[in-house]
Amino acid sequence: MKAVMIESPYHVVVTEVEDAPLRDNEVRIQVKAAGICGSDIHAYKGLHPFRKPPVIIGHEVSGEVIEVGSAVTRVKVGDKVTVEPQAGCGQCEHCLRGEINYCDNRQAPGIGKWYGTMAENFVAPEHVVFVLPPDMDHRLGALAEPLAVGVHAVRKAGIQVGEKVAVLGAGPIGLLALAAAREAGATTILATDVFDYCLDSAKTLGATHTINIKDKDNWVEEAKEHIGGPFDKVLIAVGAPGILNQALSLVKKGGRIVTIAMFHEEQSLDIMQLQGQEKEMVGCFCYTREDTLAAVALLASGRIQSEAVVTHVLPYTQAAEGFRMVCQKEDNPLKVLISFE
Incomplete structure (x- = not known):
């Protein structure tokens, strides 16, 4: 079968x-999208902690x-x-509690012998396969995994x-986390990003306020001015320098911050604000x-x-173009799907 492989960093x-x-x-499964x-972009750059080239990519x-x-x-x-x-291994205390994402022997596509999903067909254990409505478009079905991250x-x-x-960062994960926050009942949702097209999608998915923070030093105060005070909760969906302390400055006393983004560099942390105002910062990895x-x-x-999240659908023969597009932000990409139809 045909498969998309990251052969070496930046080479698909x-x-x-x-x-x-x-x-x-x-x-x-015959892969459609x-x-x-x-x-995957972290793996494309050679930075992913687990998925190392050469690897058949996708999950x-x-x-x-x-x-x-x-x-x-x-x-x-x-x-x-x-x-x-x-x-998961199915035997450890985490697996027995349904916390597969905590399992020390957790397996995932693109790790070890499990092929990634960017191939003409993909094999998975029955217990991790979910039946979709027969009339659901494959473009929507392919959003199940990233939406589960947001949920x-x-x-x-x-x-x-x-x-x-x-919601700090309005890429696909930030957008879907925003949508999940809206479904949970959040009535005031502010999204930040450095691209206006991302913020336009955030509005479509339920953001009540948006701020383009590019070249802005005072955006934290501007964000609080928009809603008349601090936030109850902050979701971090971008690993930008200084983002942890910015989130701490956004959230109210006793509020909670959840880190979704992958971080590859050390971040400073204002421990006095965290402790003295009893704010919480919680890690977040995958889903259950x-x-x-x-x-x-x-x-x-x-x-x-x-359509607010999926901006491009490319045939698998153009997968290299898709990875470059996402990595370099060419043609305003959000979620780029690789099609095998």
């Missing part, structure tokens, strides 16, 4: 590989089941599906009805089955507009 190729074997408990994630997917193992009972050939792209972040933040929320179920249900409800 389409290559021929053998189909992955199918075990009794596994499902083979696979998204380029921010973490966001929507497709159709074309083969099932002998022990599979819940999904069938012909089902339209997406995948929660992680699998998980909102749950970690404990966002309540009527709260004021700031509960988050993925909620994400699929939200997509099925029709309340997420895929």
Whole structure:
């Protein structure tokens, strides 16, 4: 089959590989759409802590089941599906509590022998395969995984009805976290970014206020002026220098900050503000089955507009162009999907 591989940093190729074997408990999915994630770009740059070139990349997917193992009972050939792209050991205390994202032996596509989703077909254990409505567009189905990240972040933040929320970074993850915050009941949502087109999408998805912070030194005060005071919760979806302390200055006493972005450089932290005002800063990594179920249900409800997030769909033969586009911000990209249809 054809597969998209990051052969070395900044070098993407389409290559021929053998189909992955199918075990009794596994499902083979004909890939229709696979998204380029921010973490895939980290791998593209050679910076990802786990996905190292050469690697068949991708973990966001929507497709159709074309083969099932002998022990599979819940999904069938012909089902339209997406995948929660992680699998735990099933035996540790975290797995037994449903916290697969905490498992020390957690597996994910593009790590070890598990091929990524940017291939003509993708194999996954049945228990991480989720059936989508038959009429759902694959562009929307491919958003299930990144939306689950946003759902998980909102749950970690404990966002309540009527709260004021700031989302720092309006890339695809920030946008979908924003949408999840809106669904959780946040009534005032401010989004920040350095690109106006990202902020336009934030408004479409429910942001009540936006600020382009490019070349602005006083944007934190401007943000608070917009809503008449500090925020209840802050979601960090960009790993920019100084962002932790900016978030601390945005959030109210006793408020909570959730870090979603991947950080590759050290950040300073105003510990006096964190401690003296009893603010909380919480890490956020991936999702649980509960988050993925909620994400699929939200997509099925029709309340997420895929066109506000998906800006480009490219054939797999143009995958290199897609990675370059996202990395260099060419042609105003948000979510770029690689199509195998």
